[in-house]
Amino acid sequence: MASTHQNPTRTLYILAPFLILLSSYCASQPLHSQPLFSPTPSPPAANSQLSPSDTNNHARTPLKPILFGILLGTLSGFLLALFFLYLIRLAFLYTHLTPLLKGPVVFTPQINPKSLLLALVSNPQSPQLTPIPSASSACKFLKLQLETDLSVAIKVVPLRPNSTSEKRKIQQKLESLSRLKHRNVLTLRAYLLDKDKLFIAYDFLSEGSLEDLMKRVRAGQMVLNWEVRSKIALGIAKGMRYLHFECSPRLMHWNLKPTNVILDEGFEPRLGDCGLVRISMDSEGDLQFGDQRHFSYFLAPECNQGCRYTDKSDVYSFGVMLAILLTGRDPSDQFLTGESSQDGLVCWLRQKQQAGEAKEALDTSIVGDEGEEEEMLMAMRIALVCLSDLPADRPSSDELVSMLSQLHSF
Structure with a gap:
């Protein structure tokens, strides 16, 4: 629209x-230099002489201005x-x-709009709502148990006061996101735009975010083998390929990071918040919400230089997540160079690769089988290509799916 x-x-x-x-x-141009109809000319004088060319020019003169x-x-x-x-x-x-809709907007018959409104606005202390721990410092997450036995995850996004036109743009964006249908993309079930808050309802997935999962792995609470990690990486790449090439119109994620990758009980990843960061930008293009510190670890270099965000920027963010899956490290850890940004992780991986010590960068908790170790080293090379400084040197998400799919065939 x-x-x-x-x-x-x-x-x-x-x-x-x-x-x-x-x-x-x-208005400044006369339409006719002479009258359209002139009186019958009087016979020329007997001694007047007119050449044939003069006669022809005189006859043709009125036609051009007409x-x-x-x-x-x-x-x-x-x-x-x-x-x-x-x-x-x-x-x-x-x-x-497009009218500005009031009250909950629901995209599935399993959710009753009145029940959703009652739980989120009228009775926020309802026992149906339970908080979900999250790494995000700006947004709150809730689990809502509906009467239909359906559980949905509610993301509560704080928004600055918006004009009617801005709210209408948010509504149009959310309606377009509700049409995304892919196994590796989180489905938008409903939303509620209420004053200074935006409530977004997704399917509730039991394993939480990739960020939460890796925290449990680093704490020694669980072991995540390479087979599961490669499955997660491939699923993320397939979700990106759908956004970049298969859905209409094409979409970039804009905020790809572990907190926006949600896992089901089979560790199948689904991308959440696809494109949502754009509806939270002010007139100068700055983010209104979100954990800026955590987001910066996954931001491509060209974004910090004021260049245009492209699908290759999403690929860079994927490269950081693949590096995390391979090394088990938190990108905010201060190691090697003492830097607390993605540059520390990226530079460290590059140094290890150039020194022929890439094996030392792998997560020691999953290094063992020689065949898997070789796959991980090839995945490390894929991650480093995704982390190239120049977008043109990075693969597309379509090429990325092909490369990751072939890892098991080597």
């Missing part, structure tokens, strides 16, 4: 000055008619804007 509204306005801005100039020019006047009149009439048609169309569009 947004592009539909903007095109007529832009066209009017282009046509208006042209029409004004054309009208002024037409044709020119007809042409200008037709063109002016056509452009004026077009101008008024666009005015009518613009008025029609602005009187038929």
Whole structure:
């Protein structure tokens, strides 16, 4: 809808000055240099001499201004008619804007809008709501148990006061996200735009986020073997490929990081918050919410240089997550260079690879089988290619799926 509204306005801005100039020019030009119909000429004097060329020029002179006047009149009439048609169309569009919906917007019959509104707004202390621990410091997560025995995860996003037009853009964005259907993309079930908060309902998945899972692994609470880790990496890449190449319109994630990768009971990953970060940007392009510190670890170098975000920026974020799966490290750890950013992890991996010591960078808790170790070293090379400073040197998500799928065949 947004592009539909903007095109007529832009066209009017282009046509208006042209029409004004054309009208002024037409007004300044005489349509005829001589009358269209002149009285019968008197017979020439007997001694007057007219050459044949003079006679022909005299007969042809009135025709040019007549044709020119007809042409200008037709063109002016056509452009004026077009101008008024666009005015009518613009008025029609602005009187038929997408209405700003009030109350919960639900995309599945399993969720009752009234029950959702009661639990989230009218009775936020409801026993149906239980908090979900999360690494995000800005957003709150809740588990909501519905009467239909369906459990949904609610993300509570704080928003700055928005105008009606901004809220309408948020609504249109969320409605487009509700149409994303893929095994590795989290399905948007419902949302509620309420004053300064946005409630987003997703399917509740038992294993939580990849961030939570890796924290348990680092704490020694569980062992995550390479088979499961490679499955997670491949699933993330497939979700990216769907967003970049298969859905319409194409979509970039914009905020790909472990807290936005949710795992089901079989450790199948699903990407959450696809493109949502864009609805939380202010007029200067700054994020209104989100853990900026944690997000920066996965931000591609070109984003820090003010360049355009592309699908290759998502690939860089994937490279950081693949490096985490391989090494087991937290990107905020201060190690080797003493830096507390993704540059420390990336530089450390590059140094290990160049020194022929890539094996030492692998997570020691899963290094063992020689065949798996070789796969992990090849995955390390894939991660480093994804972490290239230049976007053109990184693979596309489609190529990434192909490379990761072939790891088991070597």
